[in-house]
Amino acid sequence: MQPKKILTCITIVTLSFIAQSTFAQKISLIKALxxxxxxxxxxxxxxxxxxxxxxxxxxxxxTNRGQAYEDSVGKVIKDEHVGGVVFFQGGPVRQANLTNTYQKLSRVPLLVAQDGEWGLGMRLDSTVSYPYQMTLGxxxxxxxxxxxxxxxxxDFKRLGVNINFGPVFDVNNNPNNPVINYxxxxxxxxxxAKKGIAYYTGMESGGLIxxxxxxxxxxxxxxxxxxxxxxxAFTRERLDSLEQYPFREAISAxxxxxxxxxMSIPALDTTKNLPSTLSRPIVTGILKDSLRFKGIVASxxxxxxxxxxxxxNGEADLRAFLAGNDLIExxxxSKNAEKLIRKAVRQGKISKEEFEAKVKKMLAAKYWAGLNNFQPIATTNLTADLNRPAAAELVQQLSDAAVTMIKGDSRVLRQNPLKRTAIISIGVEGQTTFQRELFKWYPNSQLFQVSKNAAAADLNNLLSTLKQYDQVFxxxxDSRLRPASKLDYSxxxxxxxxxxxxxxxxxxxxxxxxxxxxGLPGIEKSSALLACYQKDDSMQRAAVKVITGQQKPIGKLPVSINTFFTTGMSVSL
Structure with missing residues (x-):
């Protein structure tokens, strides 16, 4: 038997509540909380x-782990009455159907969350991937x-997702950072700070937490x-002036x-091996008290x-709760963690007021997201809606605006279309969009592909062949799923x-x-060099637009690469 929904126990089907629901997203989330x-x-x-x-x-x-896994999640939702779910890999229609199923099982409507730093495509097939944040930078x-x-x-709201765990406000000043980086x-x-605020305000204006x-x-x-x-292992002064700066600006916004x-941060909490997530001096002392943040604190x-x-075994969740986190991800x-937290509340390890404020904050987020009047997700035309032409057009606009020329001039870029031209793509096994698009402008050209582990003899033959060509593009x-700091070329x-x-x-x-x-010594000797950030077709088309003079390169480097190419650098045409 399905649990009785609280939503139906409360008299909300009145004009005043409908008006409130409509009004909810007309005020900021922080105010609503x-x-x-x-x-x-x-x-x-x-x-x-x-x-x-x-x-x-x-x-x-x-939605890609089979029925038994989906049922096990449903059982937790029904038995434990959790506040929300975080969807990972799968497909949009499957996720919509499963969200509808899970919402039916939940006594209070679930907040549905997803990591979508570059959109739904970060997790789901058949959806749009917008550029990475470093590209946006x-x-x-x-x-x-x-x-x-x-x-x-x-996209998120159409799919019934209420929370995006993003944007990333980390300042990536370590080129070898294995987890933040691009x-x-x-x-x-x-x-x-400026880019993060622009991104988050756009999302929140569309009703997304x-x-x-x-x-x-x-x-x-x-x-x-x-x-x-x-x-x-940095000083408090360094952390305050650099790492925390974008967060302070976001909170002010x-x-x-x-x-x-x-992270273990001795300058902020000297407790050995204590992650910042579990530190009350960091979560409550700095974020909530010093920075006066009044919103949702998520682990x-x-x-x-x-x-x-x-x-x-749940000890981390208890400590995160006591440290000041509102959302435990x-x-x-979870079952053992909830028991530990219940005991801590009963023993007075947290004040009644603080505990109630946490719960009401998460319920207020549900209200702001419109879950007080939850409607099942309509799956008709869902995939088409998520892949509408306007989305593809924006992806191309963003890519066009990101291309950064870090060496060269227009004379070098726009070469003679009648001369013998070699168009080479390296790190691939077949023809690329870059090659096909350039070929339209340079009909007297030959296309070459070089795999990332090509044999030395084949490379020597290519160099010999290229002596017959007047110009080379x-x-x-990087054909990998995620663009690492170093290419995996031989x-x-x-x-x-x-x-x-x-x-x-x-x-x-x-x-x-x-x-x-x-990691490509000698590349700085090229006559023209374009930083194009990622492998996507839209970026390849954007590069061709710049090379052929259809568009000026207007991007600026968001990071320092080496002594040749530093943050903010660009060559204007």
Whole structure:
């Protein structure tokens, strides 16, 4: 038998409540979280202590793990009365159907969350991927990023998702950062703050709850907190002036949510091996008290080794709760954690007022998201709606605005279309969009592909063949799912790039993480060099537009690559 829904127990089907629901998103989330709310109070009174605690827990959900897994998640929702789910890999129609199923099982409507830093495509097939944040960091028109936020909000809301765990407000000033890197807007704290605020305000204007991450700043680490606990061994002054700056700006701008990182930060809390997520001096002392943040404080995933290594079996969740977190994401053992928290509440380890404020804050978020009047997700035309032409047009606009020329001039770019031309793509196995688009402008050309581990003999033959050509265009592609700081090319292929760059009138476009340029010595000798940030077709088309004079390169480097190419650099035409 399905549990009786609280939503139907409370008299909400009145004109006044419908009006309130319509009004909810006309005020900011941060304001809604801190105002009296009749619906919130009514739901709160209907919950017992166990159910109130459960409202703080968000559990993992997938649509690509089979029926047994989906049923097990449904059982937790029904039995434990958790506050929300976080969807990961799967497909949009499957997720919509499963969300409808899970909402039917839940006594209080669930908040549905997703990590979608570059849109639904970060997690789901058949959906749009917008550019990575580092690509956005090169864009000079922040209105485009605001517009992207609105588009992402439309996608999420259409799919029944209420929370985006993003944007990333970390300042990535460590090129070897294994976990943030291209997910950051760059290494300039002012640019990171402005871009992050533009993105989040766009999303919130579309009715999406956004969570800035990873406080107090995960950008200068060389350890991935998914696998171990990073140490941030900087002074408080440094952390305050650099890492925390974008978060302070976001809080001043009115952001409604902040996620805490799993990091050991001795300058802020000297407790050995204590992740920042579990530190009351950091979560409550700094974020809530010093920075006066009044929104949702979310933990990073509590199943990550950075937190469970020293605090297993629900102990981490208890400490996160006592530290000041409101939303406990992906508990390793939610059932045991809820028991530990119940005991702590009963023993008075947290004040009644603070405990109630946490629960009411999460209920107020549900109200702001419109869940007081939940409607099942309509799956008709869902995939078409999520892949509408306007989304593809914006992706291309963003890509066009990001291309950054870091060496060269228009004379070098726009070469003679009648001369024999070689168009080479490196790191690929077949023809690329870059090659096909350039071929339209250079009909007297030959296309060459070079795999990332090509044999030395084949590379020598290519160099010999290229002596017959007057000009050469080179695309360097990272074919991996995520663009790492170093290309996984063989040393022979990297030497080929240096040889090609040294040719007269060589134009090189790098469709990879901009940091990868530092690992290609000799590339700076090219006549023209374009930083294009990622492998996507839209970026390849954008590079061709710049090369052929259809568009000027207007992006600026969001990070320092080496002494040749530094933050803010660009060559204007």
């Amino acid at each position: 801190n105002e009296p709310n009749h619906w919130v109070d009514s739901v709160f009174k209907k919950l017992n202590r166990r159910q109130r605690i459960a409202q703080l827990f968000f559990i993992r959900a997938h 090169a864009i000079q028109d922040n209105n485009l990023i605001y517009k992207m936020g609105q588009m992402v909000a439309y 997910r950051s807007f760059g290494d300039n704290k002012y640019n990171v 956004t969570i800035a991450k990873h406080f107090p700043g995960h950008g200068d680490t060389n350890v991935d907190s998914h696998f171990d606990l990073p140490l941030l 009115g952001i409604g949510g902040v996620m805490i990182a799993h 990073d995933a509590m199943e990550m080794k950075g937190v469970t290594k020293y605090f297993p 992906l508990s390793e053992n 080179i695309g360097i592609h 040393s022979d292929v990297k030497m080929l790039i240096a040889d090609l760059a040294a040719k007269p009138n060589a134009v090189v476009s790098v469709f990879a993480n901009p940091y990868a340029i530092a």
